[in-house]
Amino acid sequence: MDGSGWQGVYDLLKKDGYNVAIVQNPTTSLADDVAATKRTLAAQNGPAILVGHSYGGVVITEAGNDPKVAGLVYIAAFAPDKGESVSALIKNPPPGAPVPPILPPQDGYLFLDRTEFRASFAADVSADAAAFMADSQVAWGLEALNGAVSEPAWKSKPSWYLVSTEDRMIPPDAQRAMSKRAGSTVAEVKGSHAVYVSQPQAVAAIITKAAHGVALVTR
Numbered sequence: 001m002d003g004s005g006w007q008g009v010y011d012l013l014k015k016d017g018y019n020v021a022i023v024q025n026p027t028t029s030l031a032d033d034v035a036a037t038k039r040t041l042a043a044q045n046g047p048a049i050l051v052g053h054s055y056g057g058v059v060i061t062e063a064g065n066d067p068k069v070a071g072l073v074y075i076a077a078f079a080p081d082k083g084e085s086v087s088a089l090i091k092n093p094p095p096g097a098p099v100p101p102i103l104p105p106q107d108g109y110l111f112l113d114r115t116e117f118r119a120s121f122a123a124d125v126s127a128d129a130a131a132f133m134a135d136s137q138v139a140w141g142l143e144a145l146n147g148a149v150s151e152p153a154w155k156s157k158p159s160w161y162l163v164s165t166e167d168r169m170i171p172p173d174a175q176r177a178m179s180k181r182a183g184s185t186v187a188e189v190k191g192s193h194a195v196y197v198s199q200p201q202a203v204a205a206i207i208t209k210a211a212h213g214v215a216l217v218t219r
Helices: 003-015 030-042 056-063 114-121 127-135 172-182 200-213
Strands: 048-054 069-077 159-164 185-189
Touching (some): 003 200, 030 056, 048 200, 159 172, 185 200
């Protein structure tokens, strides 16, 4: 998905007086996405919190080493260790885990099956909104899927993690394991993988908690 799905979270944070920027990841490769994130960071006037959802967690884990980054927030996201990629993390799913409906690659890019999109990705989003999300998918490059982290920022920066307990893309237990490994401050909410769309208040709340946690705000 692209950054437009974050409007609900954006509106809540802006209302509370935060400066918010949305990174539009090209999702062609991890290197390209990290570069896009660093361009956005360079435009900020001070320290920043990086927020990543799903594969975006890999991006912030790598880009978070930027000196402007004060903390990381993972929203139902991958939080890889050194040398790990999404493909490595999903290689051996536990028995009974839901299988994301990823179609075979087309010219080096991946999409989710539109007929299974809502059930797997956005079960708690309205049917119309989920249909739009399915039909506006951004092509996900195999180079992004296979992009490995060189040095995880969560080893040197504080992190927060929102577990989505009804997620059928990244199993909740996998989210808990990654957040524990990263030493994240964890919150849980009942929501689908598209929790940033369906539960913007919960997402904005943990981002706010992170901002207070790294003393970006005093109020």
